[in-house]
Amino acid sequence: MTRRTRTDTLADWDRKYLWHPFTQMQEWENEKTLIIERGKGSYLIDMDGRKYLDGTSSIWVNLHGHRHAALDRAIKKQLEHIAHSTLLGLSNPPAILLARELIRIAPRGLSRVFYSDDGSTAVEVALKMAVQYWQQRDPTAGPKKSFLHLKLAYHGDTIGAVSVGNIELFHSRFKPLLFPTLVADPPYCYRCPLKLTYPSCQMTCLEPIKEILRTQHEELAGFIIEPLVQAAAGMITSPPGYLKRIRELCSKYRVLLIADEVATGFGRTGKMFACQHEEVTPDLMAISKGLTGGYMPLAATLTTEEVYSAFLGKYEDFKTFFHGHSYTGNPLGCAVALANLGVFRKAKTLSQLRSKIAELKRVLRPLATLPHVGDIRQCGLMAGIELVKDRQTAEPFPIEERIGHRVAQEASRQGLLIRPLGHVIVLIPPLATSSRLLARMVAILDRSIRIVTGC
Numbered sequence: 545m546t547r548r549t550r551t552d553t554l555a556d557w558d559r560k561y562l563w564h565p566f567t568q569m570q571e572w573e574n575e576k577t578l579i580i581e582r583g584k585g586s587y588l589i590d591m592d593g594r595k596y597l598d599g600t601s602s603i604w605v606n607l608h609g610h611r612h613a614a615l616d617r618a619i620k621k622q623l624e625h626i627a628h629s630t631l632l633g634l635s636n637p638p639a640i641l642l643a644r645e646l647i648r649i650a651p652r653g654l655s656r657v658f659y660s661d662d663g664s665t666a667v668e669v670a671l672k673m674a675v676q677y678w679q680q681r682d683p684t685a686g687p688k689k690s691f692l693h694l695k696l697a698y699h700g701d702t703i704g705a706v707s708v709g710n711i712e713l714f715h716s717r718f719k720p721l722l723f724p725t726l727v728a729d730p731p732y733c734y735r736c737p738l739k740l741t742y743p744s745c746q747m748t749c750l751e752p753i754k755e756i757l758r759t760q761h762e763e764l765a766g767f768i769i770e771p772l773v774q775a776a777a778g779m780i781t782s783p784p785g786y787l788k789r790i791r792e793l794c795s796k797y798r799v800l801l802i803a804d805e806v807a808t809g810f811g812r813t814g815k816m817f818a819c820q821h822e823e824v825t826p827d828l829m830a831i832s833k834g835l836t837g838g839y840m841p842l843a844a845t846l847t848t849e850e851v852y853s854a855f856l857g858k859y860e861d862f863k864t865f866f867h868g869h870s871y872t873g874n875p876l877g878c879a880v881a882l883a884n885l886g887v888f889r890k891a892k893t894l895s896q897l898r899s900k901i902a903e904l905k906r907v908l909r910p911l912a913t914l915p916h917v918g919d920i921r922q923c924g925l926m927a928g929i930e931l932v933k934d935r936q937t938a939e940p941f942p943i944e945e946r947i948g949h950r951v952a953q954e955a956s957r958q959g960l961l962i963r964p965l966g967h968v969i970v971l972i973p974p975l976a977t978s979s980r981l982l983a984r985m986v987a988i989l990d991r992s993i994r995i996v997t998g999c
């Protein structure tokens with residue numbers, strides 16, 4: 545079989561056998577299938593040897609680049625010992641060592657690590673822990689069993705995570721399966737629900753949240769939030785001080801603060817965790833994605849000694865947290881996650897990031913003058929460019945124009961892979977991407993937006 549034929553055959557089999565996530569398969573079947581066979585640094589390489597810049601970090605997971613020698617080595621080395629053994633009734637060295645390291649780097653006060661498989665399960669664990677915590681901490685109080693979250697929130701695709709999510713397009717179908725929650729407006733300054741302007745608004749959007757907490761704290765187990773950036777909503781960044789105020793309000797009204805750092809964790813925002821920008825310690829913190837540097841599926845929910853201790857007792861008290869997955873604490877995943885944290889130290893990833901974040905800001909700035917760019921939002925190496933039909937009124941493009949998708953297709957032709965969120969063009973490159981390549985990515989975006997919008 546020639547090289548060319550192999551690509552065609554696999555593309556046929558893809559169309560015949562696979563069902564891709566978040567994908568209209570009827571359209572997929574008519575589009576050219578891009579099959580990625582290899583990767584190196586910030587590049588993905590297809591079956592025909594064509595190179596593409598990885599503008600999504602392979603859906604927000606890759607940090608130090610593809611085929612990183614230390615990460616490759618960590619997996620090979622662990623394979624010489626064992627690929628998997630369970631954490632149910634047993635332990636393993638990588639899981640222990642990683643838990644210790646995670647507590648070392650986490651916001652101060654988090655002291656326990658509960659492993660799971662992906663961002664959604666880390667969120668499910670946090671929700672279940674919160675509800676059980678209140679049952680056991682204060683059995684005489686009324687049931688604290690509901691959750692507050694923001695509109696446009698995204699916390700994953702399992703039923704609990706969808707219940708605390710609020711993206712109509714993704715979630716509305718599943719409403720019959722979801723539990724009721726309380727919802728508040730997000731700090732979406734570009735489309736402020738209160739029609740105010742930051743900073744003169746003095747974050748008035750916090751008032752309704754305060755009111756919900758004040759009046760309904762007795763039934764609220766937790767407030768779940770994506771700290772600093774509502775990522776899947778279109779990189780909606782919150783104003784400085786917003787998260788800290790949420791922390792204060794949650795403490796005041798005895799509601800657990802659950803920080804979903806699945807997207808923002810591991811350097812994406814410029815610090816190891818987004819909460820650390822505002823010196824916030826959540827009561828529960830969900831992490832995944834960058835945990836293994838984008839190598840293996842692994843997740844964890846971190847919590848405080850206060851929460852953990854509410855689960856202690858004799859077996860027959862039934863305070864055990866009855867939750868776990870087959871691959872919980874998988875040694876291969878934990879070994880590569882440990883190596884990932886090692887690279888952070890050796891390559892000084894966080895301090896290297898400062899100049900890259902500034903460079904990304906510099907190269908994004910001129911795009912603000914394009915006639916169809918409504919807003920540019922950036923937090924660390926997470927950026928969203930919101931395209932609008934009319935800049936004066938911020939009127940969005942009609943959904944059927946698939947503006948984001950068309951820009952992504954054009955960018956792909958020019959050698960950059962991105963995945964838009966509706967009409968928001970998203971750039972989340974690996975943290976290791978050089979300033980030169982960041983500039984190249986933005987130049988491709990600039991050209992692609994101009995071509996697709998005809999300006």
Ligand SMILES: Cc1ncc(COP(=O)(O)O)c(C=O)c1O
Pocket residue numbers: 662663664665667698699700701770775776804805806807808832833
């Ligand atoms: C903030 C946040 N939470 C949870 C998830 C779900 O993670 P996973 O896709 O690994 O289940 C995501 C995924 O994008 C996310 O952005």
